[in-house]
Structure formats: structure tokens, C-alpha cells
Amino acid sequence: MKFEDLLEELDGFGTFQKLLVFLSFIGRVSLPCHFLLNNYIGAIPPHHCRLGSGDSNLTQEQRRIINIPRQEDGTFTSCHMFSEPQLHLLKNESNISVVSVVECQNGWTYDNSTFISTLATEVQSTPDIP
Template identity: 35%
Template sequence: MGFEVLLEHVGVLGRFQILQLLCFFIIILIAYPHILLENFTAAVPEHRCWVRILDNGTLSDNGTGLLSQEDLLRISIPLDSNLRPEKCRRFVHPQWQLLHLNSTFWNLSEAKTEPCVDGWVYDKSYFHSTIVTEWDLVCEYQSSKSIVQVVFMIGSLLGGLIFGHLSDSTGQMLLGGLAFFFRSWTTLQLILSIPLLVCCVLSRYGQYVWPLTLMKGEIEA
């Protein structure tokens, strides 16, 4: 009985094929999320410059100790065009006069600002930690964040194009390394042949023994 006829008798889609598909599914399920992983590991939370009177944890530094967090933020961080706290700049000196002025009409050019020379403060409501907060990949360093995804995609491209060829080369190098450690030809032959023998036996078992076992079970049933 030919193998094709045997498959038609026991069924083309059997337990062996289902287990193969299940193994492939598990591998892909683990590997594929890495493509989209940066959406979470490199998420950019809300952030602003670190300022001493607001973020050092002592109330005495604000003079009276009676100012709220909103007031301290107002005198420490300038507003952007949308009247929201700037993410990349802070006042060089606290602007106390803003406590008595409408910030909408305050001319920001009258107050000197500077970059976030002491680092940033991040909103941890959604993400406790990302690579952005770990290495401060914001403001002038935000372009560095895209390097992670670029490197991953380049690696995937190279893997599809050339690593098949390199595996044939990586095999030749492996052979050279084994030949260096195992100088006897019989030992070297066994080292290289036994794994192939094991794979061959398992492969033949999956293609012939398993279908025969299934067919035997159906006949007995």
C-alpha cells in the first residue's frame, strides 16, 4: 500500500498534523508580538522638566510652604501654544508674578527658559516604566526611540534575505570547530551523524508509524 493511499485511508489531517500546526501556532504566537512590542515598551508618557521647588519633596523650598502643586507648576514651567505645560523647557527662575497675573496674557519672552537640564518627571498613571522613561528618550533625544524599531525591522529583513545562506556558512564553521576538538575521524563522524540519525528516526516515525497506528486503531474499532 502506497503512502498516499495510506493517507487517504487514515485521513490527511490527523493527530500528527494537528500537533505540528499547534507547535507552529505557539512559536508564532510568541514571536509575532515582538513586532508590535514597541507600542508598549517605548510608549511616551506625559512628561515635563524636573524643577527643584516642585519635585524635591520638601515644602520649605517654596518659601511659604502654602503653595499648591498647581501654583508651583505655574511658576516653574512655561505654557505651550495650547496653554499646556511645556514638555521640554522650564523657567530659569521661578516666576512668582504669575501667581498674580493671567498666564494667558503673560509674555513668555519676558522670562528666560532653559532645557530640562536636570531631567524629566513622567506621568506613571499608565506605564510604570518604559525605555523612554528609563533613558529619557524625549525632547532632543526623542529620535533615538525609533532606533529600536528600525534595528528590529532591519534584523528581520536581513534574517529573511541572507541568514539562510549564513546558516550554511555557520554550519561549515561549526564543522571546523568540531574538527578542531575531535581529531579522530571516527569520533567526528559519530558526533555529526548521531543527531541526523535521531532526527531521521523521529521523522520516519511521524510519517509512517503514527498513521499505521491510527489505521490499526480504526480497524480494531
């Protein structure tokens, strides 16, 4: 006896089977939304080390210049800072001798112009300091 014959003898594809198929489609319709959600909440916006309260005579941009090293393309590094402020950088001197760089000590400051809230900005923990 074939499966089709057995199914026909048991009254075929009935209400219960139709209900099961319908219930399985509910999860399948919402599943793509869950996959796409990570594209938005999983983004890591531009960020740099959070600066301490430091010198109040300097603007935020000046404090960033003396505390955070730049990459080759001119942007600030994301996860490193100078171990001590480099005040000579305010005079536009590109003469940087060997300067010690450390990982961020106080966490990060994120640019919220594109994304207001992401996983990276919500779970904003400081690096593990031994």
C-alpha cells in the first residue's frame, strides 16, 4: 500500500493538516524580518575614546586632537589614545616622535548622527582592565 492510498483511506488532507500548514507559515513570514533586523541594530557607528574632564579651556575638537592619534587617512583612531596629552599638536606640528599609545581607558563616544541606538552603543562597556 502506497502512502497516497493510506492518506486517501484516512480522509485525505483534512482540517488538522491544513491548520498545521497554516501555523508553520506564521513563523516563516516573520523570519526574514528577524534576519534583516541585525542590519540596523548591529551596526557599529564611528567612535573614538571617551575623553576625561581635562582642560576646560580647550574645545572638544582640540581635546580630541591632543588625546587621540590619527590614522593614515586623517581620521581619529577608534580604540587607542595617547598615554599623555600631546599639546604640541595644537600648533599644527606634524613632528610626532615616538609616543606611547594605550587602549581606551574610559570607554567610547559614538557618533549618533546616523543611528540613534545600536547594539554597540547600548552595550557600551569599558575595556577589561586587569
